[in-house]
Amino acid sequence: xxxxxxxxxxxxxxxxxxxxxxxxxxxxxxxxxxxxxxxxxxxxxxxxxxxxxxxxxxxxxxxxxxxxxxxxxxxxxxxxxxxxxxxxxxxxxxxxxxxxxxxxxxxxxxxxxxxxxxxxxxxxxxxxxxxxxxxxxxxxxxxxxxxxxxxxxxxxxxxxxxxxxxxxxxxxxxxxxxxxxxxxxxxxxxxxxxxxxxxxxxxxxxxxxxxxxxxxxxxxxxxxxxxxxxxxxxxxxxxxxxxxxxxxxxxxxxxxxxxxxxxxxxxxxxxxxxxxxxxxxxxxxxxxxxxxxxxxxxxxxxxxxxxxxxxxxxxxxxxxxxxxxxxxxxxx
Amino acid sequence: xxxxxxxxxxxxxxxxxxxxxxxxxxxxxxxxxxxxxxxxxxxxxxxxxxxxxxxxxxxxxxxxxxxxxxxxxxxxxxxxxxxxxxxxxxxxxxxxxxxxxxxxxxxxxxxxxxxxxxxxxxxxxxxxxxxxxxxxxxxxxxxxxxxxxxxxxxxxxxxxxxxxxxxxxxxxxxxxxxxxxxxxxxxxxxxxxxxxxxxxxxxxxxxxxxxxxxxxxxxxxxxxxxxxxxxxxxxxxxxxxxxxxxxxxxxxxxxxxxxxxxxxxxxxxxxxxxxxxxxxxxxxxxxxxxxxxxxxxxxxxxxxxxxxxxxxxxxxxxxxxxxxxxxxxxxxxxxxxxxxxxxxxxxxxxxxxxxx
Numbered sequence: 186x187x188x189x190x191x192x193x194x195x196x197x198x199x200x201x202x203x204x205x206x207x208x209x210x211x212x213x214x215x216x217x218x219x220x221x222x223x224x225x226x227x228x229x230x231x232x233x234x235x236x237x238x239x240x241x242x243x244x245x246x247x248x249x250x251x252x253x254x255x256x257x258x259x260x261x262x263x264x265x266x267x268x269x270x271x272x273x274x275x276x277x278x279x280x281x282x283x284x285x286x287x288x289x290x291x292x293x294x295x296x297x298x299x300x301x302x303x304x305x306x307x308x309x310x311x312x313x314x315x316x317x318x319x320x321x322x323x324x325x326x327x328x329x330x331x332x333x334x335x336x337x338x339x340x341x342x343x344x345x346x347x348x349x350x351x352x353x354x355x356x357x358x359x360x361x362x363x364x365x366x367x368x369x370x371x372x373x374x375x376x377x378x379x380x381x382x383x384x385x386x387x388x389x390x391x392x393x394x395x396x397x398x399x400x401x402x403x404x405x406x407x408x409x410x411x412x413x414x415x416x417x418x419x420x421x422x423x424x425x426x427x428x429x430x431x432x433x434x435x436x437x438x439x440x441x442x443x444x445x446x447x448x449x450x451x452x453x454x455x456x457x458x459x460x461x462x463x464x465x466x467x468x469x470x471x472x473x474x475x476x477x478x479x480x481x482x483x484x485x486x487x488x489x490x491x492x493x494x495x496x497x498x499x500x501x502x503x504x505x506x507x508x509x510x511x512x513x514x515x516x517x
Numbered sequence: 518x519x520x521x522x523x524x525x526x527x528x529x530x531x532x533x534x535x536x537x538x539x540x541x542x543x544x545x546x547x548x549x550x551x552x553x554x555x556x557x558x559x560x561x562x563x564x565x566x567x568x569x570x571x572x573x574x575x576x577x578x579x580x581x582x583x584x585x586x587x588x589x590x591x592x593x594x595x596x597x598x599x600x601x602x603x604x605x606x607x608x609x610x611x612x613x614x615x616x617x618x619x620x621x622x623x624x625x626x627x628x629x630x631x632x633x634x635x636x637x638x639x640x641x642x643x644x645x646x647x648x649x650x651x652x653x654x655x656x657x658x659x660x661x662x663x664x665x666x667x668x669x670x671x672x673x674x675x676x677x678x679x680x681x682x683x684x685x686x687x688x689x690x691x692x693x694x695x696x697x698x699x700x701x702x703x704x705x706x707x708x709x710x711x712x713x714x715x716x717x718x719x720x721x722x723x724x725x726x727x728x729x730x731x732x733x734x735x736x737x738x739x740x741x742x743x744x745x746x747x748x749x750x751x752x753x754x755x756x757x758x759x760x761x762x763x764x765x766x767x768x769x770x771x772x773x774x775x776x777x778x779x780x781x782x783x784x785x786x787x788x789x790x791x792x793x794x795x796x797x798x799x800x801x802x803x804x805x806x807x808x809x810x811x812x813x814x815x816x817x818x819x820x821x822x823x824x825x826x827x828x829x830x831x832x833x834x835x836x837x838x839x840x841x842x843x844x845x846x847x848x849x850x851x852x853x854x855x856x857x858x859x860x861x862x863x864x865x866x867x868x869x870x871x872x873x
Contacts, residue, residue, distance in 0.1 A: 341581065414621075426629045429632065430631055
């Protein structure tokens with residue numbers, strides 16, 4: 186029998202020819218398989234979001250808002266407190282200066298450029314939204330995560346811990362968000378920090394409940410049982426198995442919370458609990474100031490209101506799109 | 518091997534679920550069997566017969582609320598004999614993964630979707646064998662290689678959804694055998710796989726059992742799997758073993774009508790065209806309490822009044838050359854002499870009855 190590869194294919198043993206064919210096939214399939222290499226749940230979600238007009242609109246609004254907020258010094262043509270003097274403010278008695286070439290959105294009652302104040306206010310609004318969401322996220326996730334982990338893996342004793350933590354959370358949840366925020370703000374005194382902490386604290390129970398619920402539902406999944414069947418330690422199961430799988434809804438909630446936080450912060454500022462410093466205007470504060478001139482100059486209220494509405498809408502659209510993209514029912 | 522004491526001796530295992538507002542459910546009702554090193558024991562039955570609950574009870578994975586586990590499961594461990602049903606939670610955690618391992622039905626849901634395969638394999642190595650870093654990764658790659666996963670180093674970095682069904686089950690088996698467990702429980706490991714992959718996985722399990730001398734408890738409803746893999750078979754019905762036999766006698770000469778029914782309901786290639794399948798009548802819910810008689814009686818084609826007089830005892834199958842290993846729980850065994858009870862009142866059978 187010839188063992189050397191012959192030019193005549195029929196002389197090569199059948200199994201060798203087959204092996205060569207299979208190898209070639211494996212090679213080709215290997216190349217193709219590499220395309221999806223490393224693609225995780227999040228990458229898949231991102232791809233789905235790129236096809237969704239809702240997500241694109243939301244992302245565009247949010248991107249615009251963030252860029253304006255970050256670059257407000259360079260975009261704003263005037264300072265937040267620089268005023269136009271004298272008769273310029275009210276060229277015709279009792280009539281506010283409307284939009285014109287120098288002041289795109291006109292002047293407010295103190296002769297300050299509305300466009301500049303809106304742009305600078307964007308930064309304050311973003312700051313409040315992000316910090317408040319972070320506060321809610323961090324403490325909420327900590328409490329909810331601990332409660333969830335105890336409930337799933339802690340046995341009898343763990344369920345007691347979970348019970349206690351969740352009853353405290355329920356008490357917080359029972360209080361209306363705004364009332365809770367007002368209470369905190371009233372206790373600490375009006376300032377930007379107050380608004381951020383107050384709005385953040387009000388979000389804690391939502392994050393806590395959400396993460397705990399997700400962890401408990403993940404806890405009954407088979408891979409947790411499989412990990413337990415292999416003796417993996419409980420804290421490791423909680424941290425590397427259950428927690429990463431439970432973060433999806435919490436991350437979606439953060440995007441939605443950003444919208445709520447912006448509205449809540451504006452509400453607190455409107456109620457006079459925000460930063461009283463005129464040099465760092467916040468859209469809610471501007472709204473509250475504009476209230477006095479609602480009949481003579483409604484546009485002073487319209488601009489900040491539009492700002493709040495559009496930004497909140499942007500975050501909500503983005504959050505909803507993210508939720509849809511991550512929804513396992515809509516996958517595949 | 519068969520002459521030595523068994524690795525695991527399960528005796529009168531019972532699992533009772535208590536639910537508020539409802540009566541208790543006896544999911545497992547006095548099941549006894551033994552597992553030996555290097556052999557495969559099958560636990561066969563339809564859904565709800567208690568086979569999965571048996572495995573979870575042995576692994577100590579049943580919830581701690583509303584469940585009562587009775588009986589004993591003595592296992593021979595390096596540091597002496599222990600009762601799996603009595604050891605502490607902490608000790609059980611150490612045993613699981615190192616001495617006992619379990620393979621589940623659906624490989625996709627048994628793997629964490631957001632954690633790479635490599636991490637999931639190495640975490641067991643670090644937990645039970647104290648391996649870290651590069652050494653653990655090397656060992657993990659070796660394990661994947663051993664269970665027949667090509668290009669294991671690359672696979673370590675991949676996520677479960679990037680693997681095929683067969684690969685996933687192989688990865689799970691690699692995790693299960695990572696610490697060379699003495700006892701492995703496979704709960705329908707091939708149900709979620711297609712037939713060709715099924716054969717490969719069964720072959721892999723068979724090889725691991727013979728090479729490592731692991732005892733494998735195979736839980737399945739598929740008699741085809743049983744025929745190809747198991748040395749010893751326990752047929753479960755409504756929480757009790759109704760027939761126990763080595764593979765040969767069970768298929769050649771089944772005694773219990775339920776076993777006969779199961780065998781009869783397998784589609785056959787050599788059956789004449791158009792011949793209907795003969796399923797077992799009714800469903801697993803159509804049964805009576807074992808205390809009142811044979812639970813299978815309502816679905817049985819040849820039950821008699823005797824079947825409804827208390828729980829039928831376990832008896833040796835008469836007319837069987839390999840008699841001692843073949844026992845069943847039927848008063849009118851199929852293909853046995855007439856409707857009269859074989860060895861009706863032997864002392865052994867009577868004591869069996871009292872205990873059950």
